[in-house]
Amino acid sequence: MPKTPAFTPKQPIEKLPLAVRKDVRDNYEAQKEESEKTISDLLGTPFKLVLNPNEIWAYNDDTSSFRAGSVMTGYVDGFISCLKRFIEKYEDEGKTHFNSAVTESELKVGVNPLGDKAPTIDCAVKDGVFWILFHHTSLGYNQDYIYDNIVAAIEAAPREGMSLRAKHSIAEDWEEKIDDLKEELIGTTGISDLILDPNFEENYKVLKADKSDDGWEEKFGMATFEYFEYFRDNLVRQGFKGDDMLQEGLADALTSKKFILRVVPKITASYNEVVLDDGAACMQTTSDNWWVNVSQVGEGFINLL
Structure with a gap:
């Protein structure tokens, strides 16, 4: 031809x-x-x-x-x-x-x-x-x-750091809403000085390097927020809110008082998992599974304690 x-x-x-x-x-x-x-x-x-x-x-x-x-x-x-x-x-x-x-x-x-x-x-x-x-x-x-x-x-145009769309999503979908969610997580866990670490910079680098399209950047902040939001929901379902025994057990394991989100090369579960690492509760997913079945994050977390 x-x-x-x-x-x-x-x-x-x-x-x-x-x-x-x-x-x-x-x-x-x-x-x-x-x-x-x-x-x-x-x-x-x-x-x-x-x-x-x-x-x-x-x-x-x-x-x-x-x-x-x-x-x-x-x-x-x-x-x-x-x-x-x-x-x-x-x-x-x-x-x-x-x-x-x-x-x-x-x-x-x-x-x-x-x-x-x-x-x-x-x-x-x-x-x-x-x-x-x-x-x-x-x-x-x-x-x-x-x-x-x-x-x-x-x-x-070549530029260091996060894209404009990712930064805008963080500002609109994370920063404007995270204070209320943090208060709810404090009430659920009983940890008054709880730290929420979205790990934006590192997760962005991994996703940017691994993904062939860039559509995810438009909702980067929203997706990150939902991992923490659904983790809260699953902690509530497992009875942590208002239960002194469960909250004490969580505090003993969570010595860093931190919840963190990480995009990693491999996980043992299908879409996401929570592991305890260096006294932190680490929500983990892979690039391929980013923002997939987020409602499952934290299911069975009580069994890690």
Whole structure:
């Protein structure tokens, strides 16, 4: 079967028609400075628009249209709209991740090098520049449809530590709820200075290295919370709450007063297990079984004491 020929970008238009240049002046350049200020204020750092009308307008198929400036502004306005949503959700952490990826603090618009395989609109970070990429037959389409693409583009840029999505999930699904759950676990175990260790950094490293997809990052905090939540439920079912004998036995075994979650290479149970290690109750699972049958965690824990 013959190979599909590689996509070859069009050459920039050497000289744009006067009516096109006028539209660029009136409908793009006239508001460029204001748009740059809006983006700079959102990101907390000076930001530049570097759109080349000669390159972009080469993909205009409507010979009766001269609205190059309006099309360029449409991409800028779509970017601003989606960037606002991005920062509303991810706040300062989002700004930090964006700026650390987009080191040149520039926005460019160009054709997607994937050619026919490209989506209508996409975006990417290349050499520290944020690019909006359009399908070569779809100039000006879906200009404000890049919200999800922003996250993907930022996450694809090399960076140390946890992803933005994982950090956001921890903040929203763990930090906002864990105090109440800890109080409930203290009441269930009778251990007033109980320590809950989610082991986020180490578990993230293991999951990141082992998993082929990254969908789990969006719910990393929620999944971690549920391991502790279901462990509490199973301790209640086994009678620890309000039972002095069981609580004393637990305190004798739990010398570190710690519950910890660990992702390990191998476990002896099917999906998860709890083991006592160095005076801690260690909930353990594997990468393959992450967030699978979490309701079972802690079943039969009383038999370890």
